[in-house]
Amino acid sequence: MSPVLSVRNLSKNFGGIKAVQDVNFDVAKGEFLALIGPNGAGKTTCFNMLNGYLKPNSGGSVQLNGKELLGTPPRKIWRMGVGRTFQITETFLSMTVLENIQMALISHHRRVFDMFSRATRLYVDEAMALLDLVSMSEHAERACSELAYGDLKRLELAIALAHEPALLLMDEPTAGMAPSERIALMALTADIVQREGVSVVFTEHDMDVVFAHSHRILVLNRGELIAEGTGDEIRANPTVQEVYLGGGTLFEDKKEAANA
């Protein structure tokens, strides 16, 4: 089966610094792919090139179902079927939870220039279904500004799923959350992803989250892809251990603890 996303020769220089060098990978349909690496490894740079905020060096290619993403502005990448969540949540704080989802649907149905309908009456059922998906329907009428951070994260996930994306890009999805919330959010994400058949690429610092939920892990260091494999393979990989700890063992198996 052809991959949903295929990244070829992705590189980025900032002046003389090679932030990302010649990165290649594929993402299969329904795959949950983690992008990890120490600080400064190039994760965020990589991510910002995928979602259109950064322009890579020429020569690379990022294709979504065979269509080139590079050189496309973020809003068009979204239209092509890429949803995204942010490290620090970005939502419309002056709207209700439901309206936030309705906005994504209004844009998806290309009605942002409609000046005569009542925005709050559009796509209510679809929006409620999405809120159900993230178990937020009882919060539908609440003001977004009153939500707890964990709920905002779930809301953002629902927004990102509104246009039935083929790919979800999640930048540090559990940053700023309590450990128990992290696991819950990622379990929810994994569950939805499996049901909807969406592929996910996410960056993450919390190794418990990474090992508990990703199907495959890519490790970046100094802008280069140094390892790739399942959780067990990565844990056992000497290069990765070298990078993270300068040798020695790494990442005790917390999988059981995480699943408990």
Next chain:
Amino acid sequence: MGFYFAQLLTGLANASSLFLIASGLSIIFGVTRIVNFAHGSFYMVGAYLAYTIVTALNGGIFGFWFSIIAAAAIVGVIGLLIEMTILRRIYRAPELFQLVATFGVVLIFQDATLAIWGAEDLLGPRAPGLDRAVRIMGEPIPEYDLALIAIGPAVLAGIWLLFHKTRWGVLVRAATEDREMVGALGVNQAWLFSAAFVLGAFLAGLGGALQIPREAVSLQMDLSIIGEAFVVVVIGGMGSVSGAFVAAVLISVLNAFAILIFPQISIVLPFIVMAVVLILRPYGLFGKPGSEHVGTEEPEQPLKLMSQKSTMVLLAAVMVLAFSPAVTADFTSILLVDVMVATLFAVSLHFMMGIGGMVSFGHAAYFGVGAYAAAMMVKFLGFGMLPAMLLAPFFAAAAALFFGWFCVRLSGVYLAMLTMAAAQILWGVTFQWQAFTGGDDGILGVWPAEWASSDKVYFYIAFVLCLGGIWFLRRVAHSPFGYTLRGIRDSQTRAEAIGVDTKFHQWMGFVVAGSLAGLAGVVFAFSKGSVFPDTLGIAQSIDGLIMVLLGGIHALAGPIFGAVAFVMIEDWVTRLDYWRFIFGGIILVVVLLAPDGIAGGVNRLIRAILPNQKGGAA
């Protein structure tokens, strides 16, 4: 050659006083993030004080320079008092509040100055010892100009030393970069802000005091300098003192030469330069993005459709309005037309600022273009009233399309400044282009058609157009278009991440707001029978801001309350002596006591009286 050199020296001399006032403004903005409209008043008061002290002392060279410094020092003390009593309370309020509050101070100063020094222009003495002209390359150059040329760089050097060699100066620079961090490091911000404000006021006072040998001291000094001072600060980069110097020199020297080629240009030149600079360098020549305005506004509540009860109240109010001409005198109908025009203008401004998050200091531009387009169609093309009314808003839309394209590329206070520049350019063109626009004399004889000439009939025309416009804007506010605008205001990143072309959408929002302001202008033109350049002026723009602020920016009903209150208060207060003083006082009281405006205040009152009900006049 000598002539051109003389022009250059004149330009440099002008640059010095412009630099003094602009540097103070820039320091105050850098540290406190307040756009201080009252800075022109400090300048004016500095000049008046210097005049009084110089004439009282009458004491030669020493007396003259002592008077200048003393005047500036007194202005510094006045600045301290204002900072401590007013501004200190509103540092965390939205920019709009601060701007309007400082405008209240401007009004109070205007009448206080009038009461103390009278309405006559005052001619100051020449500077003793510098009262002749010297010949340079054959051209006579006033000695005092040469002194000014030296004073500008000297003050710049002084500020540089202060900022780089003293602990206080380092703190000021640090606060300009990131005032949250400076606060976190345990610096007493209140004291730092006061000190920066005193320095800024002192410099403005000095700039004004130094002008007395060059120009008559008059009550118009404040507003005539403030526009240009803003421009200099924005071109230089807000918070940058050396930027202010470069910008002051750039503008003054360009102006000195440009008037040789095209004498009318001096009114608009600074604004054109500013527009060009902002488009090329969005933060000005030496500016950095820097720390944003940090306000602790409560997050806005979601929009609600009106409750049945509020709808009934509103309908009742509209009905009363509709039948009012039957029972009231003609002058009441005329006043009510003013109210409706002001309300549509305020609602259109609120659409742009409240819904769209784009603060405009120059919304009068589109009001004025609508008014002028209608007047010119009637006057020069012989159009009837109805076709002119129908077509004129499209001219306002075209102006908004043109200027909006530039404005939406910026954000925050820079966007606001560019809107002001746009309005000033249009104002300047209208004012100068005598043959086409009638210049200062305006266009007279723009009367409604025969059948609509009675005040009562015209009332109904205004009623239909203004209420229709207000209804339309409310409708749009609740539509996907309006929601998307609010979304962009809340989070540009999120809006983009759900596929919205944010700049284009804001641009269209700008055009909608401009068109409806234009419609208000059209109704205004026919109700007055004439149009004058003031319809595009700063004062008209600020009136709109005050209305929006009076009503409260967070409620759709806000501008309606605000405009009605504004016109009523203005109608009553302007009959009194010293009405500016009273009006400025009212503004300050509202800003300090009801920071969420009348609508917000009423809501709070309802909630206080009926604790179980949620007051939601959205």
